[in-house]
Structure formats: structure tokens, C-alpha cells
Amino acid sequence: MSLPIRTLPITEHWDCQGCAICCRGTIFTLSGADLARLREQAWEKRPDFQGVKILQSHGLFKKTYSLAKRKDGTCVFLGEKGLCRIHAEFGFDAKPLVCRMAPLQLVPLDTFAYLTARRYCPQAAAGEGRPIAEHLGRYRKMAEEKVPPLQPATLPPITRRCRRPWKDVHRVADAIERLMLDERYPLVRRLVHGLEFCDYLDQCQLHRLDAGKFAELVPVLEEASVEGAAALFASRMPPRRASGGIFRQVVLEYLRLHPRFVIEASWAERWRLVRAAVAFSRGKGPVPYIHGCFPATTFAKLEEPLGHIGEDVLGPINAYFEAAAASKQYAVLNKPGWALTEGFRDLALSFPVAMWLLRLARGDQQPQAQDAIDTVGALDRGQAYAGLSGYRHRQRVSALGKNHQLARLISWYAR
Numbered sequence: 245m246s247l248p249i250r251t252l253p254i255t256e257h258w259d260c261q262g263c264a265i266c267c268r269g270t271i272f273t274l275s276g277a278d279l280a281r282l283r284e285q286a287w288e289k290r291p292d293f294q295g296v297k298i299l300q301s302h303g304l305f306k307k308t309y310s311l312a313k314r315k316d317g318t319c320v321f322l323g324e325k326g327l328c329r330i331h332a333e334f335g336f337d338a339k340p341l342v343c344r345m346a347p348l349q350l351v352p353l354d355t356f357a358y359l360t361a362r363r364y365c366p367q368a369a370a371g372e373g374r375p376i377a378e379h380l381g382r383y384r385k386m387a388e389e390k391v392p393p394l395q396p397a398t399l400p401p402i403t404r405r406c407r408r409p410w411k412d413v414h415r416v417a418d419a420i421e422r423l424m425l426d427e428r429y430p431l432v433r434r435l436v437h438g439l440e441f442c443d444y445l446d447q448c449q450l451h452r453l454d455a456g457k458f459a460e461l462v463p464v465l466e467e468a469s470v471e472g473a474a475a476l477f478a479s480r481m482p483p484r485r486a487s488g489g490i491f492r493q494v495v496l497e498y499l500r501l502h503p504r505f506v507i508e509a510s511w512a513e514r515w516r517l518v519r520a521a522v523a524f525s526r527g528k529g530p531v532p533y534i535h536g537c538f539p540a541t542t543f544a545k546l547e548e549p550l551g552h553i554g555e556d557v558l559g560p561i562n563a564y565f566e567a568a569a570a571s572k573q574y575a576v577l578n579k580p581g582w583a584l585t586e587g588f589r590d591l592a593l594s595f596p597v598a599m600w601l602l603r604l605a606r607g608d609q610q611p612q613a614q615d616a617i618d619t620v621g622a623l624d625r626g627q628a629y630a631g632l633s634g635y636r637h638r639q640r641v642s643a644l645g646k647n648h649q650l651a652r653l654i655s656w657y658a659r
């Protein structure tokens with residue numbers, strides 16, 4: 245039996261405007277039923293699909309498949325006028341389930357799944373359209389088609405050293421949700437509260453506690469994390485040099501996913517990215533050319549304060565982090581084996597990335613609402629990107645989690 249589906253405890257909005265951005269640069273993993281449906285459609289027999297690869301495989305041993313992309317990053321089935329060829333020729337129901345559900349996604353927990361919006365969609369990122377609850381009936385029907393049915397998530401460890409039952413995972417994730425939705429503080433403070441909370445959890449011998457003691461401990465740590473964070477904002481320090489280098493490597497991963505940056509599958513482009521990776525590690529001199537839409541700048545300039553940012557820019561960024569915390573997706577999606585505290589640190593790391601990308605996008609100008617929507621699109625695409633969920637990235641998050649470097653990055657780039 246499939247899991248029951250709910251909307252988030254906070255309100256998200258979305259309605260499709262048919263811009264087809266979800267068909268550009270987004271990675272959708274196909275199910276066995278999707279692959280069978282595509283085989284039945286026999287695209288290889290059409291003259292315009294002769295020699296065209298329609299599937300892309302991922303992984304060495306346990307292979308997964310997504311729809312192939314053209315050189316410019318668009319889906320191989322995206323037709324003229326921005327219409328899906330599968331939809332146009334066989335109807336909406338013939339499309340892969342994940343495309344029909346996009347940009348909403350299911351986040352399975354233990355006894356239910358949340359239906360939440362992916363914010364690579366500009367409408368969802370801007371919070372425009374009807375509340376997601378109004379789409380629930382239609383999406384419940386689509387979810388019933390899932391083969392095999394939607395299953396509970398794998399129980400994530402709370403810290404690297406401690407695995408406890410779902411009841412305790414919920415206690416911790418609910419505490420993080422409360423910290424992240426606490427409107428008495430700006431987002432930057434809430435993220436640091438969440439990091440402090442995770443650090444306290446890591447320092448405790450959680451595996452030695454019985455259920456009662458654990459239940460008593462969580463609210464104590466939650467309260468202490470708010471008090472402990474104040475000192476970090478008294479004087480904002482830049483990250484240490486090594487941490488800055490690691491951070492810019494993470495930025496470069498997200499930059500590949502930026503809606504304005506299309507990577508062509510060519511050796512010249514790969515070589516350009518290798519050279520960019522070296523320059524990003526050093527973090528000195530001019531930022532290498534990324535795309536014509538990003539103004540030329542230097543790494544030093546990107547360390548300067550952003551100054552005042554309007555509510556129209558902050559709104560989509562705040563909403564992205566609040567929804568990620570409320571859905572608990574950082575703990576259960578796309579990072580097998582990661583502990584809940586590691587997943588939250590990774591989510592928190594994407595905040596200074598967002599601030600860096602805003603600086604890059606605007607040069608000397610103040611960021612606009614569209615810059616924030618594009619930035620949120622890049623963060624959201626990072627969820628399903630292998631470069632941001634593998635061993636190497638886990639090591640980066642772990643290295644930055646030490647000695648308050650993550651909190652320093654957050655407070656430094658929030659200026």
C-alpha cells in the first residue's frame with residue numbers, strides 16, 4: 245500500500261505557466277514503468293529520432309536512467325514552441341510520471357509523504373499560483389500509479405554515530421523545523437541556530453540515552469542553540485583560507501546548475517571547467533568567464549558586502565529554506581547513508597552559496613527578484629545532482645562543519 249500524502253505545515257503556492265524551464269537542465273530519474281512506456285512509444289522508428297539517444301544512464305553498478313538532453317541542456321523531447329513531444333503525440337498520461345508530477349515532488353517519511361514544490365520552477369520559487377493543497381487530489385491519483393508503490397524512507401541516522409527510531413528522528417527534525425521557522429530571527433540567524441543544534445547533538449552520547457532522557461534532552465539543546473549563536477554575530481569573520489577554497493569548489497558545483505548557465509557536452513567546455521575549478525580553489529584575481537550573462541568581476545569583489553536586500557529578493561530565498569526544513573527532505577532525500585545532522589549542514593551550506601551567486605549575478609548592481617528566483621533554481625537542482633551528494637561532497641561538508649566554519653561562511657556572506 246502506498247503512503248498517505250499531505251501538504252507541508254506551511255503554505256506553498258504554484259500553478260504552471262508553461263514556460264518549459266522544467267525541461268531545461270533538470271535531472272528526472274525514470275522508473276521501470278516510465279522506461280516501458282517509452283519503449284512502447286518506439287521513438288527510434290521516427291526519422292527525426294534516428295541516431296538520437298533518448299535515455300541517459302547514471303551510476304556504475306546500480307544504473308538509473310533519465311531523459312537525455314541536447315547539447316544546450318534541453319530535454320530531447322522538448323519540441324518547438326516549448327511543447328513536450330510525448331505530450332503532443334500521445335497525451336499527458338503518456339509522459340514519464342516524474343514529468344507529469346513536476347514541479348511537485350513527494351518526500352516520503354515513515355508513515356506519510358509530503359507533497360512539496362521543487363523551486364527550479366520559477367512560479368514555485370516566486371510562490372505564485374494556488375496553494376499546493378488545491379492540487380492534492382490530482383497528485384494523490386498520480387501517486388497511486390507509482391510502481392512499486394511509494395515506500396517509507398530509509399531511517400536516517402541522527403548523527404554519524406547514532407541511529408535511533410523514527411520517533412526520535414522526528415523529535416530532532418521537528419526541533420530543526422521550529423528553529424528554521426522562528427520568525428523572531430532573520431533566516432541567517434535561524435540557520436546558525438540549526439547548526440549549533442546539530443553540533444550539540446554530535447557532541448552528546450545520544451546512543452547511551454533511553455527514550456525518556458532523549459525526549460528531555462532535545463528541547464534543552466534547542467534552547468541552548470539559540471543562546472550559543474549570538475556570539476558568532478558579534479563580529480563577522482571571513483572563513484579561514486582553506487575553508488574558503490572548499491566553499492568555492494561547492495559554489496562551482498552549484499554554478500553548473502544555474503538556470504542562466506548552460507554547459508555544452510564538449511571537451512572544450514570540460515577543459516574550461518577544469519581551469520575554472522583551479523581558479524575557484526585559489527580564489528584570487530578575476531573570476532574566470534562563466535557565461536555572458538554574468539558580469540566580469542574579481543574574487544575580491546565578491547567578498548564585499550551586498551548591502552541592503554529587498555523583501556522581493558529575500559522572500560524566495562527564505563521560502564526555499566523554510567520549505568526544505570518543514571518537508572525534512574534534507575534528512576531523507578538523495579543522500580543515502582548521510583546522517584540527519586550532515587543533511588542539515590549541507591542545506592545550511594547552500595545559503596552562503598546563494599549569497600555568492602547573487603553577488604556574481606549582479607556585479608555592482610543590487611540583486612533583483614529574478615536573480616533570487618534563478619539562484620533558488622540552482623539550489624533546488626542541486627538536490628538531485630550527483631556532484632552534491634557523493635563521497636567528495638560529504639567530505640567537504642564535514643570539513644566545513646568543523647570549528648564553526650559553516651556558521652562563519654553564513655554570517656560573512658549574509659552581509
Ligand code: SF4
Nearest residue numbers: 260261263264266365
Ligand atoms: S517550470 Fe514550472 S511554470 Fe514552467 S513549465 Fe515547468 S511547471 Fe510549468
